Amino acid sequence: MLVGIVGKPNVGKSTFFSALTLATAQIASYPFTTIEANRGVGYVRGQCPHVAFGKQCTPNNSPCENGTRFVPIEVLDVAGLVPDAHAGRGLGNKFLDDLRQADAFIHVVDASGGTDFEGNPVGVGDHDPVLDVSFLEKEISYWIYGILEKNFTKIAKQSKLAGTKIEKSLHEKLTGLSITESQILAALRHTPAEQDASLWNDQDLLRFCQELQKIAKPMIIAANKADIAPKENIEKLKATGYPVVPTSAEYELALRRATKAGLISYVPGNNHFEFPSKDKLNEKQIAACTKMGDWLRDNGTTGVQAVLEDVVFKVLDMMIIYPVEDEHHWTDKQNRILPDAYLMRRGTNAKDLAYKVHSDLGDNFIRAIDGKTHMTIGHDHVLKDNDVIKIVARA
Numbered sequence: 150m151l152v153g154i155v156g157k158p159n160v161g162k163s164t165f166f167s168a169l170t171l172a173t174a175q176i177a178s179y180p181f182t183t184i185e186a187n188r189g190v191g192y193v194r195g196q197c198p199h200v201a202f203g204k205q206c207t208p209n210n211s212p213c214e215n216g217t218r219f220v221p222i223e224v225l226d227v228a229g230l231v232p233d234a235h236a237g238r239g240l241g242n243k244f245l246d247d248l249r250q251a252d253a254f255i256h257v258v259d260a261s262g263g264t265d266f267e268g269n270p271v272g273v274g275d276h277d278p279v280l281d282v283s284f285l286e287k288e289i290s291y292w293i294y295g296i297l298e299k300n301f302t303k304i305a306k307q308s309k310l311a312g313t314k315i316e317k318s319l320h321e322k323l324t325g326l327s328i329t330e331s332q333i334l335a336a337l338r339h340t341p342a343e344q345d346a347s348l349w350n351d352q353d354l355l356r357f358c359q360e361l362q363k364i365a366k367p368m369i370i371a372a373n374k375a376d377i378a379p380k381e382n383i384e385k386l387k388a389t390g391y392p393v394v395p396t397s398a399e400y401e402l403a404l405r406r407a408t409k410a411g412l413i414s415y416v417p418g419n420n421h422f423e424f425p426s427k428d429k430l431n432e433k434q435i436a437a438c439t440k441m442g443d444w445l446r447d448n449g450t451t452g453v454q455a456v457l458e459d460v461v462f463k464v465l466d467m468m469i470i471y472p473v474e475d476e477h478h479w480t481d482k483q484n485r486i487l488p489d490a491y492l493m494r495r496g497t498n499a500k501d502l503a504y505k506v507h508s509d510l511g512d513n514f515i516r517a518i519d520g521k522t523h524m525t526i527g528h529d530h531v532l533k534d535n536d537v538i539k540i541v542a543r544a
């Protein structure tokens with residue numbers, strides 16, 4: 150799974166990325182600090198089934214700490230987009246190609262309104278952050294449009310002549326974009342244009358790209374710099390209809406780094422932290438910690454972890470599944486207990502899981518067994534969050 154971090158320059162994308170992954174990305178208060186993409190790993194949390202099972206797990210693909218499972222998510226931080234990037238402004242939008250495989254986007258917005266469209270600092274509240282939402286939507290749909298537009302009419306005509314379904318031809322054209330045929334079909338249904346795509350004009354194609362973007366590259370808004378943002382800006386962003394989480398990437402990064410340095414003790418996503426030894430901190434550090442502590446008390450969390458978890462569990466509607474070899478001991482062939490956690494969309498069935506684990510398992514699927522109830526389940530049995538599943542396949 151890949152989540153892309155997008156937004157205009159200087160809104161805190163790299164700060165957000167660094168807070169999530171603790172990777173070192175360059176951060177500075179001017180536009181276009183990031184040019185080359187930063188790739189890292191963040192984690193979403195789940196309750197590990199080992200707790201109810203009563204035996205400590207032996208994690209392989211996802212660490213477990215005190216009963217909390219941390220499932221890795223690949224995160225990508227790219228350069229800032231400016232209005233008309235698709236026409237080459239700023240750094241253009243070619244770098245969005247790094248995000249072809251993204252399953253969803255986190256749109257980092259400067260909710261403080263302290264940066265203009267180009268990311269240049271202005272007074273807090275001087276820029277309306279809601280405008281950033283519509284321009285970014287536009288740039289992303291133009292990016293998809295740029296991929297589809299070449300030879301579009303020709304492809305649509307050929308597909309019509311050959312009797313090939315249009316969604317199939319478009320899917321081929323969108324190879325590598327992590328977009329499924331059924332998502333294309335859903336977008337076609339939502340596009341207010343002729344059913345026959347060979348008759349489409351540029352506007353029709355653009356509308357289709359907008360629909361496809363909504364379905365295949367869904368977006369959540371991180372209303373960042375919430376530590377200095379006027380409250381009404383957050384409310385205005387919520388009115389856009391997107392899921393919105395107020396965030397302070399700066400605080401989250403400071404808290405995680407201070408924890409890593411052994412100065413404080415903070416669990417990402419919590420609304421508090423501890424000072425194990427206040428004497429280790431200088432006056433400046435104590436003042437910063439007091440400020441952050443007060444803010445957390447009043448606002449809940451920094452929101453950074455919540456954005457990633459919301460994008461995975463709410464926007465993409467994922468759940469965590471644990472495939473095992475032995476349904477009684479919940480082990481794999483190497484006797485590891487609950488080794489792997491898989492993220493699967495809600496609605497996926499036992500056979501989908503088999504394919505996710507290995508295509509051979511999918512091809513040779515016979516049945517599955519629910520490790521909690523020990524009941525046999527068929528290929529179309531819909532899985533539930535936190536299921537422990539054994540797949541039985543022909544050897």
Ligand SMILES: Nc1nc2c(ncn2[C@@H]2O[C@H](COP(=O)(O)OP(=O)(O)OP(=O)(O)O)[C@@H](O)[C@H]2O)c(=O)[nH]1
Pocket residue numbers: 156157158159160161162163164165175176177178179180181182183184227228229268373374375376377396397398399400
């Ligand atoms: N107050 C406040 N400042 C923040 C926050 N997040 C980031 N910043 C500051 O915003 C500035 C830009 O941060 P970056 O992370 O470099 O922003 P970016 O979006 O990656 O910028 P580009 O790479 O230039 O597109 C820096 O001065 C950060 O310290 C936040 O939550 N609150």
Ligand SMILES: [Mg+2]
Pocket residue numbers: 162163164175182183227228
């Ligand atoms: Mg950056």
